[in-house]
Amino acid sequence: MDNKVENKVENNSCPFTATIALIGGRWKTIIIFLLLDHTRRFGEIAARMPSISRKVLTEQLKELESDGLISRKQYKEIPPRVEYSLTELGQSLKPILTDMAAWGQEKLLDTV
Amino acid sequence: MDNKVENKVENNSCPFTATIALIGGRWKTIIIFLLLDHTRRFGEIAARMPSISRKVLTEQLKELESDGLISRKQYKEIPPRVEYSLTELGQSLKPILTDMAAWGQEKLLDTV
């Protein structure tokens, strides 16, 4: 229960180091983007990210949750149902993620 | 000589995957940010990033160069002098990096 955001950045005064610690890596921006306007189940996220393994997806979701970017709601049903959505902090990344996607699309992917 | 940006994203239609491939990792955003308004020598960059090893800094600079984000100018002097600066593509990241820094500062570092 001591996995608050503050812990991640304890000895850090660099805003990039702090931000990259939360949204860096190959998957986290994609996961957050997928959740921007939707609550989604584990299986839905996995289906939209075919190249991530279930193990790593589980790990990334746990980290995002403990960093306060997403929240996890588990229903006591069988078979299990778990829904992920963004917290306010996660939602506040929207402009940055939107700009990143636009930059990548324009500068790296468009075939002119 | 086939290290153009296109190679990085060959099989990729995801703008995040493409963007993260270029500026992801612990160091690259910081390096680009340091170069935003300045041409800097290797030693200057190293001095401002005490926690990166010289080996890794060299590697990161090479990758940034081959991805077209920075350019390297080597003077034929002894001792060597090498200056790094942003390309136009690198400069185009400025708004995103500025927003990231501001977000990290406000959401993660400010002690209210």
Added chain:
DNA sequence: GTAACTTGTTACCTTTTGGTAACCATGAAA
């Protein structure tokens, strides 16, 4: 002659990250 300066490179080792495959729980359907 020798040491220092600057920007690397190289060899070697440790840590981190990520993958695969097998397994679990439990209620419903066949």
Added chain:
DNA sequence: TTTCATGGTTACCAAAAGGTAACAAGTTAC
């Protein structure tokens, strides 16, 4: 009573990333 569905977990292994320390090279300062 066997199977399926969902959202994981675990053990084990491979690959990637990163660190340290030693070395290079040629001119200048001592």
